[in-house]
Amino acid sequence: MKVGIIGLGTMGMGAALNLLRKGHAVTGCDTRDSARAEFVTAGGAAVASPSGFPADTDAVVVFVVNAAQTEDVLFGAQGCLAGMNKGAAILCCATIAPDVARGLEKRIEDAGFLMLDAPVSGGKVGAHAGTMTVMASGKDAAFAKAGPVLEAISTKVWRLGDAAGIGSTVKMVNQLLAGVHIATAAEAMALGIRAGADPQTLYDVISESAGSSWMFQNRVPHILAGDDTPLSAVNIFVKDLGIVLDQARSLTFPLPMASAAHQLFLGAAANGQGPKDDAFVIRVWQALTGIDLPKGE
Numbered sequence: 001m002k003v004g005i006i007g008l009g010t011m012g013m014g015a016a017l018n019l020l021r022k023g024h025a026v027t028g029c030d031t032r033d034s035a036r037a038e039f040v041t042a043g044g045a046a047v048a049s050p051s052g053f054p055a056d057t058d059a060v061v062v063f064v065v066n067a068a069q070t071e072d073v074l075f076g077a078q079g080c081l082a083g084m085n086k087g088a089a090i091l092c093c094a095t096i097a098p099d100v101a102r103g104l105e106k107r108i109e110d111a112g113f114l115m116l117d118a119p120v121s122g123g124k125v126g127a128h129a130g131t132m133t134v135m136a137s138g139k140d141a142a143f144a145k146a147g148p149v150l151e152a153i154s155t156k157v158w159r160l161g162d163a164a165g166i167g168s169t170v171k172m173v174n175q176l177l178a179g180v181h182i183a184t185a186a187e188a189m190a191l192g193i194r195a196g197a198d199p200q201t202l203y204d205v206i207s208e209s210a211g212s213s214w215m216f217q218n219r220v221p222h223i224l225a226g227d228d229t230p231l232s233a234v235n236i237f238v239k240d241l242g243i244v245l246d247q248a249r250s251l252t253f254p255l256p257m258a259s260a261a262h263q264l265f266l267g268a269a270a271n272g273q274g275p276k277d278d279a280f281v282i283r284v285w286q287a288l289t290g291i292d293l294p295k296g297e
Contacts, residue, residue, distance in 0.1 A: 001025070001148050004053040004060040004080065006073045008035040008046075010231060011093070011120065012063030014127025015153040020044055021130075022152040027053055029073075029080075050080035059089040059149050066239060067096040070104065075111075086112035089145035093120050093134075095175060095236075097243050098165040105138070105164035114142035117164035119171035120154070123218075124231050131155045135174070137166035172247060175240040176258050181215035182237065182278055183261040189220060190285035199294050200224055219279035226296030228276040235274040237265045237281075 001024045005016040008030040019026045020043055028039040028046045036046035047053065050073045053060065060080055064070055070092055074081050081090075090113050092104060101117040108115040115138055122132035132153055136143070137160040143150075150157050160166040188211070192202040203220050206212050222228070241262040248255045268274070268281040276283075286293055 001059065002054060002057045003027070003149055004029060004050070004057045005063065006030075006050055006060060006080070007063035008032075008039055009063065010124045011127040011132075012061070013039065014124065014130075015061060015063065015132075016044060017042055017128065018130040019149065019152045022148070024148070024152065027057070029053070049078040050074070051078045051083055053080045053084060055083055055085050057084055057088055059091065059146055060084075061091045061093060061149060061153075063093050065236075066094060067100045067104075070094050070096060074104075075107065081108070081111050081113060084113075087114070087145075089114045089116065089142055089149070091116045091118045091146055091149060092164075093118050095119050095171055095240050095243065096168055097247060098168040098172065101168040102163070102165040114139065114145050115164055116142045116146050117167035118146075118150075119167055121171070121174060122154075127153070134158065135160060135167045135170045137161040138164055172240075172244055175237070176244045176255070178215060179237045179241045179244075179265065180257050180261045181213045182219055183264045183281055185213065185216040185220055186223070186264075186279065186282035187285065188216075189223060190282050190289070190291055193291045193293070194285075194289055219277075222277050222279040223282055224294050224296070226294050228273075228280045230275060230277045232278050233275055234265055234268045234278050234281055237278055238262070238269050238274065241265060 003019050003024050004027050005012050006029045008028045016026050016028045026044045028044050029050050030036055039046050090108050105115045116136050118134050118136040120132045120134050126132040133156045134154045135158050207217050244258050264281050267284045273280050273283050
């Protein structure tokens, strides 16, 4: 199968490499020379613009940051759809608002292509291991066309309905929980540090106790190592929790916990932490209280 991957970042590179391992002909697209070179070294082909995909590409997987970028790589001046044969499957994997996903589905279908609203979860580890979870919705024909791609990049595909928007709704709820869990993990660690607890011991105890969460166990080690290399950045949750809150406002639905978490991520971004790993929302408390964070080895 000929597959195009738009965005060779944390998630897209992992997906592209797994598609290669499964024997697909993969063309990666990224504006960064270094990302394209890395993928070519791994055995793939690479282009700097989505318009460079082969006309007979069977499926395109879009791993960009937001809705505006998704629209641009598909329909913009250098978008891929104008030069591709009709009937290809377009997997939209960015976290976007449900109404945006529904609008994209209509435009993609009107252009002669199939769309899956297919946000993913699993992070860098899941992407590179081919074990992501896909929260997908779309027509049966889109699922059938995209089947080999989904098999290569994931171990769990949730078929959530026959129209776009449902997948993005479920991902939105996931991001509400993920953002709140990261913020509360940082808050808890900051409190413990301020109160005099040893950070590593605190992490070890809580990880084996009822107060733990997947995010606590996944993100706090970044804090303990003093490593703010962004596996998922603070700015991602500024965006994603913003989507959550916008949707809630349209439903007249109160979200006090998500609102508080969003303010914390905004505070971290305002403090210059936006491009840093999202665990370093803890620097909001560092700025407010002067706590010393672990510096790692």
